[in-house]
Amino acid sequence: MRNFDYHRPTDIAAAIEAARADGAEILAGGTTMVDLMKIGVWEPQALVDITSLSELEGYDVGSDRITFGALARMAEVGDDDALKTAAPVLTESLWKAASPQLRHAARLGGNILQQTRCPYFRDTAYAQCNKRNPGSGCAALDGGETNLHAILGGSDACVAMYPGDFAQALVAFDAEVTTKGPGGARTIPFADLHVLPGDTPHIETILNRGEIVTGITVPVTGALKASHYLKARDRESYAFASASAAVGLDMDGDTVRDARIAIGGVAAVPWRARAAEDSLKGGPLTEETAREAGRIAFADAVPLEGSEYKIKLGADVVAGALMTAHARATGGE
Amino acid sequence: MAQTINTAVTRTDAPRKVTGTATYAADVLPAGMLHGALATSSIAVGTLTSLDTSAAEAEPGVVAVLTHETLPDYKTVKGFYAGGPGSASFWPMEGPEIKYAGQPIAYVVAQTAAAARRGAQLISAEYEVGTPNIHMDPADSFVIGAQGDNKGMVTTKGDIDAGLAEAAQTVDVEYTTPFQHHNPMEMFSATAEWRGDRLTVWMPSQSVRTLRGGIAAAYDLPETSVRVISPFVGGAFGSKAGITPYTMLTIAAAKAVGAPVRLIVTRPQMYTVATFRPESVQKFRLGADANGKLTAFEHIEIAQTSQFDAVVNPGTHITRAMYASPNIHTEQRLARSDTNTGGFMRAPNEMQTFFGLEQAMDELAHKVGVDPVEMRRVNDTDRHPVEDVPFSSRSLMECYDSVSEGFGWQNRTPEPGSMTDGDWLVGYGCATATYPTNILASNARVRMQGTGNAYIELAAHDVGTGSYTIFAQIAAARLGLPVGACDVVMGEADLPVAPLSGGSTTAASAGSAVHDACLRIARMVATEVTARSEGPLAGLDPAQVTLDDGVLRGPGGQSQPLVEALAATAAGEVEAVGEFRHPALTDQLIRATFAGGYGTAGPVTPEFAMFAFGAEMAEVHVHRWTHEIRVPRLHGSFAAGTILNRKTAHSQLMGGMVWGIGSALHEITEVDKPRARFLNANIAEYLIPVNADVREVRVEMLDEQDDYVNPLGVKGIGELGIVGTAAAIANAVHHATGKRLRKLPIRMSDLV
Ligand SMILES: Cc1cc2nc3c(=O)[nH]c(=O)nc-3n(C[C@H](O)[C@H](O)[C@H](O)COP(=O)(O)OP(=O)(O)OC[C@H]3O[C@@H](n4cnc5c(N)ncnc54)[C@H](O)[C@@H]3O)c2cc1C
Numbered sequence A: 001m002r003n004f005d006y007h008r009p010t011d012i013a014a015a016i017e018a019a020r021a022d023g024a025e026i027l028a029g030g031t032t033m034v035d036l037m038k039i040g041v042w043e044p045q046a047l048v049d050i051t052s053l054s055e056l057e058g059y060d061v062g063s064d065r066i067t068f069g070a071l072a073r074m075a076e077v078g079d080d081d082a083l084k085t086a087a088p089v090l091t092e093s094l095w096k097a098a099s100p101q102l103r104h105a106a107r108l109g110g111n112i113l114q115q116t117r118c119p120y121f122r123d124t125a126y127a128q129c130n131k132r133n134p135g136s137g138c139a140a141l142d143g144g145e146t147n148l149h150a151i152l153g154g155s156d157a158c159v160a161m162y163p164g165d166f167a168q169a170l171v172a173f174d175a176e177v178t179t180k181g182p183g184g185a186r187t188i189p190f191a192d193l194h195v196l197p198g199d200t201p202h203i204e205t206i207l208n209r210g211e212i213v214t215g216i217t218v219p220v221t222g223a224l225k226a227s228h229y230l231k232a233r234d235r236e237s238y239a240f241a242s243a244s245a246a247v248g249l250d251m252d253g254d255t256v257r258d259a260r261i262a263i264g265g266v267a268a269v270p271w272r273a274r275a276a277e278d279s280l281k282g283g284p285l286t287e288e289t290a291r292e293a294g295r296i297a298f299a300d301a302v303p304l305e306g307s308e309y310k311i312k313l314g315a316d317v318v319a320g321a322l323m324t325a326h327a328r329a330t331g332g333e
Numbered sequence B: 001m002a003q004t005i006n007t008a009v010t011r012t013d014a015p016r017k018v019t020g021t022a023t024y025a026a027d028v029l030p031a032g033m034l035h036g037a038l039a040t041s042s043i044a045v046g047t048l049t050s051l052d053t054s055a056a057e058a059e060p061g062v063v064a065v066l067t068h069e070t071l072p073d074y075k076t077v078k079g080f081y082a083g084g085p086g087s088a089s090f091w092p093m094e095g096p097e098i099k100y101a102g103q104p105i106a107y108v109v110a111q112t113a114a115a116a117r118r119g120a121q122l123i124s125a126e127y128e129v130g131t132p133n134i135h136m137d138p139a140d141s142f143v144i145g146a147q148g149d150n151k152g153m154v155t156t157k158g159d160i161d162a163g164l165a166e167a168a169q170t171v172d173v174e175y176t177t178p179f180q181h182h183n184p185m186e187m188f189s190a191t192a193e194w195r196g197d198r199l200t201v202w203m204p205s206q207s208v209r210t211l212r213g214g215i216a217a218a219y220d221l222p223e224t225s226v227r228v229i230s231p232f233v234g235g236a237f238g239s240k241a242g243i244t245p246y247t248m249l250t251i252a253a254a255k256a257v258g259a260p261v262r263l264i265v266t267r268p269q270m271y272t273v274a275t276f277r278p279e280s281v282q283k284f285r286l287g288a289d290a291n292g293k294l295t296a297f298e299h300i301e302i303a304q305t306s307q308f309d310a311v312v313n314p315g316t317h318i319t320r321a322m323y324a325s326p327n328i329h330t331e332q333r334l335a336r337s338d339t340n341t342g343g344f345m346r347a348p349n350e351m352q353t354f355f356g357l358e359q360a361m362d363e364l365a366h367k368v369g370v371d372p373v374e375m376r377r378v379n380d381t382d383r384h385p386v387e388d389v390p391f392s393s394r395s396l397m398e399c400y401d402s403v404s405e406g407f408g409w410q411n412r413t414p415e416p417g418s419m420t421d422g423d424w425l426v427g428y429g430c431a432t433a434t435y436p437t438n439i440l441a442s443n444a445r446v447r448m449q450g451t452g453n454a455y456i457e458l459a460a461h462d463v464g465t466g467s468y469t470i471f472a473q474i475a476a477a478r479l480g481l482p483v484g485a486c487d488v489v490m491g492e493a494d495l496p497v498a499p500l501s502g503g504s505t506t507a508a509s510a511g512s513a514v515h516d517a518c519l520r521i522a523r524m525v526a527t528e529v530t531a532r533s534e535g536p537l538a539g540l541d542p543a544q545v546t547l548d549d550g551v552l553r554g555p556g557g558q559s560q561p562l563v564e565a566l567a568a569t570a571a572g573e574v575e576a577v578g579e580f581r582h583p584a585l586t587d588q589l590i591r592a593t594f595a596g597g598y599g600t601a602g603p604v605t606p607e608f609a610m611f612a613f614g615a616e617m618a619e620v621h622v623h624r625w626t627h628e629i630r631v632p633r634l635h636g637s638f639a640a641g642t643i644l645n646r647k648t649a650h651s652q653l654m655g656g657m658v659w660g661i662g663s664a665l666h667e668i669t670e671v672d673k674p675r676a677r678f679l680n681a682n683i684a685e686y687l688i689p690v691n692a693d694v695r696e697v698r699v700e701m702l703d704e705q706d707d708y709v710n711p712l713g714v715k716g717i718g719e720l721g722i723v724g725t726a727a728a729i730a731n732a733v734h735h736a737t738g739k740r741l742r743k744l745p746i747r748m749s750d751l752v
């Protein structure tokens, strides 16, 4: 690891000031940041540890909105009973992520900004990686192993997959992110936070240098209560999703009034499947319509070598998640 | 007191381990110690054309950067598969040649571990890059024996084609298994300190004598000038058996900088600087009559090896011992690719071959229409099918009967896909487990005091299995002392000879030497006390005095506890070196073990075939929507001779089965084909089972008496548990889904 300066400001203005400097990076729980520093992928000159900014802690489960401070821990939120009832998709996507140790260390602000697990990105022995080393090429697409890569949203420059779970719930339920930076405070729709790789896969979000995520807000909607996060993975815990779905249903009798679907483990950024949602609205939710929605969610998928299975798996996971959400919406669970 | 054997004794080293006071090799801090770090090659095949070390040298704290051009007095040893003590025959940093990805190219020494690692990151290398192949080409395979001859690597009995022709049903199938890495929790490390011509090496090791002998010979030093110390080992599984480059580089580096140096190999580097389980192809052609009785048995194993070694871990030697068949053909083949040399990994001959064998038997049973357990029963045999000697003991079907009953095998409906539980498809599968009983020479010294203490010393190792405890138990039982009064000292090459801890031999071989030392002590004490004028045994013929659970007994009912008799001797203390030399051990084998090698007699001797057996049953659930595969129940019954400690044995068997779940469903070292690098060289991405994957695991240990294997009647259990698990799970997946998956690991991607 390269030596670096360490700052731990106690007020947000000082944190922004320190974080806007060239070579400075923000540090929250460090489970992504320190990991990548140890293996030499990231070499910041300075770390700005924001964990003393107590105003970014905590969260609130309100009746029309749920708000999270950027420093709320994955574990405390994932284990919250009131939230489990109000918005199961939020707690489920958190406690099915990573391991208990990681969830205790990691903060929600860091969580949504976690990095891809592309093995070529993580191994500096590969000179080729447009994300780590802009313009160098892509080892994954140059004959490499692509079974863990994005089948939606990738580009010729990069097919890295966004691996996080919680972000799928946020994108499905119209969350917003609040920030403070050198240019002041702003509110960003969560769906706009991450940007597609295109020709510039090293640019991952619309955040500016020194801009600190202060919180996350999720509006309370009918579909949020009858929501579910289904995560398919080869081992029961402590594994990234092979495919996942964050879904919710608001039923009017037998008719779907509102449907939310986002799919994880398959796309370059948190991925809302709007066409699949639309296919359900105004109709009944049956095993058949659920399966059809799953298929539609993957209609545009471009499989890579080794990841063909994700199209069928992903569709099945969407359908299975919808069946659980339906049971929740109709009092069946 | 006698009941210290075959009971559940808690590990004597447990308090030290859980309180952090057990001193592992890397806990030692010689005065003035510096830290080492390896820089490794990014390419797999080619030549180093330039190595820029200037940035590393300029890094604060860096003391030296050593390369193939600047490292003085670096010595190497012959590879294991060429008859030497090394992990491989090719040694990095002897020249610019690169033969595998992750090959050490420079060694940085610094004042702190952080500076050394940073220095290693700052080294930049340029190469002339060749084209590597990381996967073997099974079509380009060859037969070879361990020492270059092909003796025993091909077996033919009867006529395999005739056997297939007369069969009512046949299978002709191929199974593949991937590269796997041991991933012991304790990192690889080596700490070396030179004092003049005397060298001390602290290193977690499965074979301190192999290390000492190899290092002393390499540096042309008398063995008395080299100390090798490895008191505890945090998991080894075969990965800490030989002398690796990181050891010899650390020794050379310590010499070069004139200070002790410690190297802790990083987790990603652990994937390339030592051994692994090579990938393999298992081909089976089996034929059976209408009752399932085998008419033909053919197994061809093709295993991967490096370009510079021939890794022969002959799995066909084990599979051919399993079932009776009039016609048998086996072949042991290798195919080369561009990796470091593989080696032993828990059940190195058995795990992958039984994934093939036991699925092939299941496939054949399914075709014939007999129950899979019955399939094993009709083919059970009390003689080795090829060598034609009886088994010293074989309780395979007792294991099946025991496990079937506890598991509820009779509830299985034969049709695949016929059992469900809510959204889950349910399958039951079974498989045979076995492990050969290896026999190696060993010594052990026992010193007993009339005050009631004993000290047991030998150059064996506790690789986390419980050896400290079972040696204390054996001595306690023989000498009539509490287990806590028997102190065991191990893990130093200067102690009496004991074999390499591998092949599940330590308890049987070294344990038998401890047993023998205790008998010698009894004889010595008896000789002295019978010569005295007073005492319960005075005047007896010492040859007529026997030791019985710590009590010396005369022919006429006279008796005296050994410890009391000892207290009455002149010195009040006695010391003896015990020996284990099984009649099947030839001089050559004994000498091989004394030289730090692996001189095993067995599993087949001219008189008997010696194997431990087991039967495993798995219940598998496959989810309707996610296709996830889970193992809610895994049961195993095992018969392995005398069980010395029911607690540590249970842990070994259970641990093997848990690892088997990983082998079946999780473990694979992913590879990047074009550049021949391992892609998931860390324990976040190299999946092994977590607690949630391990639900009900039940282990039964059956009583079995075997007077031939060794005086204790012990067969090895360290590897037995893993052997049948992957096949039992694969068979259960087939039963649940109707899909036959012939490759490891089995993933949900295979089931969508
Ligand atoms: C082995 C392993 C397994 C994992 N498994 C899963 C999994 O199954 N599912 C899953 O979803 N995740 C998983 N993760 C990822 C894990 O959830 C993230 O590493 C974690 O949530 C990051 O949070 P942190 O607080 O540690 O972030 P840090 O590491 O401190 O920061 C991460 C990134 O966010 C930036 N950052 C942090 N906070 C802010 C802020 N307030 N404003 C602006 N920028 C900020 C940092 O600069 C950095 O770029 C796993 C991680 C590991 C190491």
Ligand code: SF4
Pocket: A116, A118, A119, A120, A121, A128, A129, A130, A131, A132, A137, A138, A139, A140, A141, A149, A157, A158, A159, A160, A201
């Ligand atoms: S997919 Fe993206 S992150 Fe992975 S190697 Fe290619 S450019 Fe780098």
